Amino acid sequence: MSTVKEFIKERQTEISPDRLHSHLKELEDNYNCFRQINSLDSLQKIQNKDKDLNGLPISVKDSICVQGKLSSAGSRILENYTPPFDATAVERAKNAGSTFIGKTNMDEFGFGTFSTNCAFETPKNPWDKERSAGGSSGGAAVVTSAIDYPHVALGQSTGGSISCPASFTGVVGLTPTYGLVSRYGLISYANSLDKIGPLGKSVFDVALMMDVIKGEDYRDQTTVSRQQGSLHGSLKAEVEGKKIGVIKELIEYEGVNPKVRDNFWNSLKKLEELGASYELISMPTLKKEFSIPAYYIISMAEASTNLAKYSGIRYGLEKTPDKKSFNQYFKEVRSEGFGQEAKRRILLGSYTRKAGYRDQYYLKALKVRRKAIEEYKEKFKRFDLLASPSMPNVAPKLSEIAKLNPIDIYAMDVMTVGPNLAGMPHLSLPNGFVKGLPTGLHLIGDHFQEQEVLNAGYALEKKLGLDLDPD
């Protein structure tokens, strides 16, 4: 099957809706990756041959609204919700000529690192079905890794939900600068952290989809009007003269698998061979003891306010409201509709915003975030890029995850929460294997420096030349 680049440039490949539909069902049977596959009837009706993307198949994370399709954000409380509108990112992808193939499974509202907090199904890793595909965009990464068609997934990251599953499944994930892609139509987790971004089989694929979905949108006041030009059109495999800062607090973190560390240093050596230079640097705020609490306090505080809107009226899970008081009714719906991790985060988020605790937790975390942003900005005066592993380890077994407590699970996000807190663009690029399981390299750029990050990733991708087919 052709690559995305060949598919849109050469325009020779015809996709049979029947065969595509059968293949998607096979993927779902094998890996639990889809919340809903688009119907054969809908696939047959889509005509996109005259548009830029030539009918390129795209999957959409369950938290991103697609008109008339289930959009549950992995939660029982939105089990039957079908939005009457498209998210801006989806609308733009459709207008550019993509073919919507299905909604992908995820942790409930994005609350998870392994996609094990999904109300419907837990996606399985195509490299080893007993292992996690990562979270929370687990289904998106599985489809990207296992599909036999040219395809790009729309995922979403709040604290690492693109990089983590990309790393665990051997695909490329781009988390853009906060505000570069509209959040209109994204079912919120934490407003000041949520970003929609693409996952693809190659750096070109994610650059292409970013060009389609980015840009100002009057329906999301936090989008930025900044002009960037064509990221995929300007893609150059060049890192000559680039300075890369290696974040000491992350590469020396005691939880990093030594073989993941070996792959990391091997990647840095390759970048050096290509003309880049690197240096170990210190960013104390990114130590696990600080970055993890800062991220979780802010994200839980925002999540607990976002989830307050689910009240069993107008949409989502409803019960019989007769003869019940407001509070009784809300409690009944919310207690049944939310899963355990959502309840945990609502409780913690409400607690840290509570009078008497707000300064101690919430405001303190926001000040730590300011310090982290300043640290990044200071480093970007001297360096073009920063680097770390994408995840401290390879994908764990689902049976091992079941034994972990929440603190252990939250600690797994140590590599990813920093750039998410600061809103910096970052790319997770497959950079090797440990015992047959893929590992990822994080390349982080300053705000709006997506091109810098993509070019370095493009150069290293070519140099490494990895076979990333899980079969």
Next chain:
Amino acid sequence: MTDKTETEKGSNLEKDKRELIESVAENSRLELTESEKKKFEDEIFSILQSFDRLDEINIDSEVEPAFHPLDSVNNSRKDESERNLTKDQIFKNAENVERGYFKGPKASED
């Protein structure tokens, strides 16, 4: 004697934890089962302890909290009406609908 005091302290702490969990759950409109209360009261206080590590960072009290990663200005759209959902679209996702209205629980006691 010491043991008894420690036990009393322990049981007071458990009581405080339980009351706090119940009050936050009430504020959040969540009805927790007994097993959920037990699980959350253990977990949540351990998680809060891990959050307390932030106290080790020396932060100037003058530092501005970063509510957003970028100091961008919110751009409001023009104050003009635009495309709207139809009535059918608005009610499509609701189960409890009566005579063209959403039906909810009673707003006041009889």
